[in-house]
Amino acid sequence: MARNIGAACRRCRREGLKLYLKGDRCYSDKCSYERRAFGPGQHGQARFKKLSNYAIQLREKQKVKSMYGMLENQFRLNFHKADLQKGVTGENLLILLERRLDNTVFRLGFAASRSQSRQLVRHKHILVNGKKVDIPSFLISAGDVVSLKEKSRANAAINENLEAVVRRGVPSWLELDKDNYKATVKALPNREEMTMPIQEQLIVELYSK
Secondary structure (H helix, E strand, O other): OOOOOOOHHHHHHHHOOOOOOOHHHHHOOOOHHHHOOOOOOOOOOOOOOOOOHHHHHHHHHHHHHHHHOOOHHHHHHHHHHHHHOOOOHHHHHHHHHHHEHHHHHHHHOOOOOHHHHHHHHHOOOEEEOOEEOOOOOOEOOOOOEEEEOHHHOOOHHHHHHHHHHHHHOOOOOEEEEHHHOEEEEOOOOOHHHOOOOOOHHHHHHHHOO
């Protein structure tokens, strides 16, 4: 399976924004973006160069791809799916990305990062409505119950992540029951609840060329 194996911290520095790709490290003084808040490479500290409209659109798309840990083909497929739905294409795209199982596991605090949540899903630690689901791109729906497999509840790393979830907070569309290692999807996510600085219209403009 294709995957992005490049340095995660370089991606944050390249986008000029902390994308929280490394879990707890992003909240500590070891965060590379906090220590070197300029672009990577030998020209990272060079004088700012004005970007073209295309470059601005491209960087926005790359930022969201990095944030959700996706490659180009998968991201483009999600865009086309969003474009076929009723409503605003950009908002549809972000809602589809938020509904992914790996993102939901991350939002619930079972994992410290989306890459770690994909690993949990792939290794069959996660149940949806009592059934094992090992596909990170699986789309959750309102009313679904996402839980941790019984044997996985003693995992020290998962329990540490759950204790630290208060730092991030759990979105209002999810209802977490920490004691029973499960959560209910109360409703589908909406654009107003997504707090990361994303300009989805730039992505729509890029793909519409």
